[in-house]
Amino acid sequence: GDSVTQTEGLVTLTEGLPVMLNCTYQTIYSNPFLFWYVQHLNESPRLLLKSFTDNKRTEHQGFHATLHKSSSSFHLQKSSAQLSDSALYYCALSDRHMGYKLTFGTGTSLLVDP
């Protein structure tokens, strides 16, 4: 079945350094939708960015990601981490053939230190 893999459970880095959170996926369908959701402490998850276009960079709130169908990846990046970026980040996958459901990865906790 469909799946999303986030290899890092916890990423710790210093404020000002670049961020990269990995996301790869598996699906039998050729036109997946990929999403990044962010969940801050004591809050509910909310959409950070989404994409369905191959090799097109998507940006929001300083974060960016590019869907690469050739490598089945949708890594989340930011050039300079801020303390407020500390949160739990979920990568998710959907496809029109999957109905209306999202498959989420296990999540990556990002901790930014001063």
Add this chain to the structure above:
Amino acid sequence: GGIITQTPKFLIGQEGQKLTLKCQQNFNHDTMYWYRQDSGKGLRLIYYSITENDLQKGDLSEGYDASREKKSSFSLTVTSAQKNEMAVFLCASSTRDWGGSSAETLYFGSGTRLTVL
């Protein structure tokens, strides 16, 4: 804008007990979801409903029932609570415009935290 309201926020139950969680949304969204959140396991889909009176099983439906009484509400029942179980249950909703080039956003409630003694 809109809001998703989950009740109760905290739920403490006994082993074997039947427990019901409720969710209301005023987005006028067609599709509603129940996800379970466990540390290190991500968000796992329990049930979802694409319209009133519809029910679709997710990957984690065993041990749960659900009911979509009307468009704005979606309830989840834990049929027999497991001892020492602790989890957060998240309700979400979205529009049904998943076709073509559009991919819709899920909006989440603030969750129900379950503890089973």
